[in-house]
Amino acid sequence: MSRLAAIAIKELTQLRRDRMTVAMMVVFPVVQLLVFGYAIDTDVRHVPTVVFDQDGGAAPRDVARSLEATGFYDVVGHVRSYAEISDALRRGVARVALVFPPGFSAASGAGRERSFQLVVDGSDPQIVASATGGATGLVAARNQRATAQRGAAAPLKVEITNWYNPEQRTAVFVVPGIIGVILTMTMVMLTAMAIARERERGTLEALIVSPVRSFELMVGKIVPYVGIGYVQITLVLIVGHVVFDVPFVGSVALLYLMTLVFMAANLALGLVFSTLAKTQQQAMQMSFFFLLPNILLSGFAFPWEGMPRPAQLLSEVLPLTHFLRIVRGIVLKGAGFEDLQPHLTAMGVILVAFVALATLRFHKRLD
Amino acid sequence: MTVVVDARHLHRRFGKLVAVRDVSFQVDKGEIFGVIGANGAGKSTTIRMLCGILRPTSGSATVVGHDVLQEPEAVKRSIGYMTQRFSLYEDLTVEENLRFYAGIYGVPRNRRRERIDAVVARVGLDDRRRQLAGTLSGGWKQRVALACSTIHEPPLLFLDEPTAGVDPISRRRFWDQIHALAAEGTTILVTTHYMDEAERCHRLAFIFRGAVLDQGTPAQVIARRRLRVVEVEVEGSTLEAAAALRRLERLDELSFFGTVVRIALRDEPEPTARVVGALREAGLRWRRVDEARVSVEDAFVAMVHEDARREENAA
Numbered sequence: 230m231s232r233l234a235a236i237a238i239k240e241l242t243q244l245r246r247d248r249m250t251v252a253m254m255v256v257f258p259v260v261q262l263l264v265f266g267y268a269i270d271t272d273v274r275h276v277p278t279v280v281f282d283q284d285g286g287a288a289p290r291d292v293a294r295s296l297e298a299t300g301f302y303d304v305v306g307h308v309r310s311y312a313e314i315s316d317a318l319r320r321g322v323a324r325v326a327l328v329f330p331p332g333f334s335a336a337s338g339a340g341r342e343r344s345f346q347l348v349v350d351g352s353d354p355q356i357v358a359s360a361t362g363g364a365t366g367l368v369a370a371r372n373q374r375a376t377a378q379r380g381a382a383a384p385l386k387v388e389i390t391n392w393y394n395p396e397q398r399t400a401v402f403v404v405p406g407i408i409g410v411i412l413t414m415t416m417v418m419l420t421a422m423a424i425a426r427e428r429e430r431g432t433l434e435a436l437i438v439s440p441v442r443s444f445e446l447m448v449g450k451i452v453p454y455v456g457i458g459y460v461q462i463t464l465v466l467i468v469g470h471v472v473f474d475v476p477f478v479g480s481v482a483l484l485y486l487m488t489l490v491f492m493a494a495n496l497a498l499g500l501v502f503s504t505l506a507k508t509q510q511q512a513m514q515m516s517f518f519f520l521l522p523n524i525l526l527s528g529f530a531f532p533w534e535g536m537p538r539p540a541q542l543l544s545e546v547l548p549l550t551h552f553l554r555i556v557r558g559i560v561l562k563g564a565g566f567e568d569l570q571p572h573l574t575a576m577g578v579i580l581v582a583f584v585a586l587a588t589l590r591f592h593k594r595l596d
Numbered sequence: 597m598t599v600v601v602d603a604r605h606l607h608r609r610f611g612k613l614v615a616v617r618d619v620s621f622q623v624d625k626g627e628i629f630g631v632i633g634a635n636g637a638g639k640s641t642t643i644r645m646l647c648g649i650l651r652p653t654s655g656s657a658t659v660v661g662h663d664v665l666q667e668p669e670a671v672k673r674s675i676g677y678m679t680q681r682f683s684l685y686e687d688l689t690v691e692e693n694l695r696f697y698a699g700i701y702g703v704p705r706n707r708r709r710e711r712i713d714a715v716v717a718r719v720g721l722d723d724r725r726r727q728l729a730g731t732l733s734g735g736w737k738q739r740v741a742l743a744c745s746t747i748h749e750p751p752l753l754f755l756d757e758p759t760a761g762v763d764p765i766s767r768r769r770f771w772d773q774i775h776a777l778a779a780e781g782t783t784i785l786v787t788t789h790y791m792d793e794a795e796r797c798h799r800l801a802f803i804f805r806g807a808v809l810d811q812g813t814p815a816q817v818i819a820r821r822r823l824r825v826v827e828v829e830v831e832g833s834t835l836e837a838a839a840a841l842r843r844l845e846r847l848d849e850l851s852f853f854g855t856v857v858r859i860a861l862r863d864e865p866e867p868t869a870r871v872v873g874a875l876r877e878a879g880l881r882w883r884r885v886d887e888a889r890v891s892v893e894d895a896f897v898a899m900v901h902e903d904a905r906r907e908e909n910a911a
């Protein structure tokens with residue numbers, strides 16, 4: 230234990246002296262978040278919308294106008310069938326369609342319950358969130374006003390159909406995802422450099438010749454960086470909440486607990502890279518190469534469900550794939566431990582595999 | 597006498613290159629044993645095999661009672677190793693380096709302070725404790741490295757070219773410390789390619805292209821070469837004198853030291869008379885012709901020549 234502590238203290242001291250790295254670790258997540266956050270936020274309003282009016286009366290036009298007035302929707306055209314809606318969404322002409330059934334105006338005039346349908350392109354969760362929120366908000370407001378004016382009136386209803394995204398993802402998917410991407414990037418890179426640095430500076434030989442066990446060396450090198458990871462998550466969550474108004478539905482403690490396994494898995498993978506790389510440069514390059522599949526396959530940039538089966542299978546070995554489900558689950562849907570346990574187990578298996586691999590690969594010998 | 601290092605037919609290949617060839621020697625407790633050889637002779641490779649961090653291709657060794665192949669971790673606990681490149685963390689202070697090495701060598705927490713103070717006092721580092729190791733000069737780095745490798749009071753200390761690139765005064769002081777450690781009972785195996793340092797060892801092994809040419813005390817090794825050395829101070833050109841002297845039979849080596857030409861002769865009962873004869877024959881004049889002490893360097897050069905002749909005969 231004292232040897233492990235010696236390693237950890239030494240790593241921290243060195244880190245403190247490395248101003249550049251510390252600055253990078255604080256600046257990087259914030260810059261990343263602002264770039265990603267704003268890039269995504271610009272398009273959320275004025276979602277191009279088509280109207281499929283099977284009624285033809287005044288009520289649909291009235292509802293459509295009020296929806297446009299919320300700022301979420303821009304009516305870009307009218308269509309005459311579901312096939313045309315499908316076309317418009319596929320081609321990207323529209324992301325939302327409003328469908329009014331026959332008799333909508335009549336029911337409205339008679340004070341009967343009536344409903345319209347909102348079809349949303351689910352491939353972009355941001356759009357799903359705003360399109361759904363806009364319509365449900367408006368409907369609720371209208372019903373409230375009607376009740377206040379006329380007493381118990383028959384309500385207006387909106388039926389939301391999420392196309393291309395049957396899972397009905399609801400809120401801000403990206404900010405929680407960034408936590409995972411940033412942690413993957415920095416954790417892997419930090420430890421990938423750690424052993425390579427010792428090798429480059431000629432201190433590895435002295436470490437190998439000491440009685441330190443491979444396991445002590447590996448864990449001692451991981452521990453200090455876990456602390457840094459927590460600083461990063463906290464920063465992203467705070468900035469995400471303050472600047473981007475990302476809700477935090479679930480338990481912070483649960484998130485921090487589960488993140489531990491995720492960070493450790495990435496740190497351990499960094500150590501595996503470290504044992505493979507001869508120089509820090511190589512270690513850095515490996516980390517960057519590793520980042521790419523993480524962004525593409527984990528479900529961060531593209532919906533995981535839309536990926537082909539082989540890509541999905543491959544993504545299962547990436548800790549980020551599992552972590553995204555966890556972090557989105559906790560932050561956005563308020564998921565509890567039981568809901569997420571399978572993902573946690575998967576990350577645990579990956580962690581054990583990486584630590585074992587790193588420990589096996591790191592022989593306390595030069596040959 | 598207890599044998600602390602027992603190397604038996606150590607052999608190590610890197611691909612086709614034979615870095616260490618059938619090396620055997622023994623080091624006794626409290627001894628300063630020098631492994632002497634040029635760059636690339638195989639000194640570091642030999643030390644690494646003895647430390648248990650490099651596996652011999654064949655052969656074996658026992659170090660502080662532990663077999664390097666069977667129990668490398670037990671070996672590691674019983675030794676100190678100062679690597680060729682002084683394994684210091686340049687971004688840590690002297691004291692932080694010492695604390696780190698005390699930690700990984702498992703020096704008990706309550707003894708660390710005392711041990712650090714002791715090694716700091718020994719190598720005279722007191723006013724440098726808070727300096728970053730990277731900002732120290734070569735001589736100081738060497739002292740810190742020695743302090744780090746002795747922090748856990750190892751019974752056996754490996755020093756791999758500890759004085760490479762260090763000024764002569766620091767080198768002397770360093771050797772004083774090595775002798776002090778040996779006097780306290782620490783066994784020391786040191787490699788060097790400085791011949792003046794070879795003379796400071798109790799016993800030596802000369803290693804050339806991976807093979808041990810000879811071993812023993814400096815006096816034994818010198819005596820076995822049966823050399824006589826003559827120094828000639830000439831009046832005219834040293835080059836002319838050298839040309840005449842190179843024709844001497846059984847000449848082992850001729851070298852220049854300023855205005856002095858130094859000649860080593862093998863198996864020569866009357867070396868000065870032979871040199872004077874050769875100079876006279878060439879019509880040269882001299883200021884002085886004296887017999888000089890045979891150095892370890894002379895002996896080493898002679899050994900390399902012996903090796904070359906053996907190879908020639910074999911071919």
Ligand SMILES: Nc1ncnc2c1ncn2[C@@H]1O[C@H](COP(=O)(O)OP(=O)(O)O)[C@@H](O)[C@H]1O
Pocket residue numbers: 610613614615633634635636637638639640641642
């Ligand atoms: N890891 C290695 N891989 C390949 N060749 C090596 C390795 N280590 C040493 N050598 C070679 O073995 C020979 C002996 O090296 P070394 O033991 O470092 O010599 P010395 O320490 O006496 O200068 C050299 O030719 C060196 O290039």
Ligand SMILES: [Mg+2]
Pocket residue numbers: 636639640641680756757
């Ligand atoms: Mg060497």
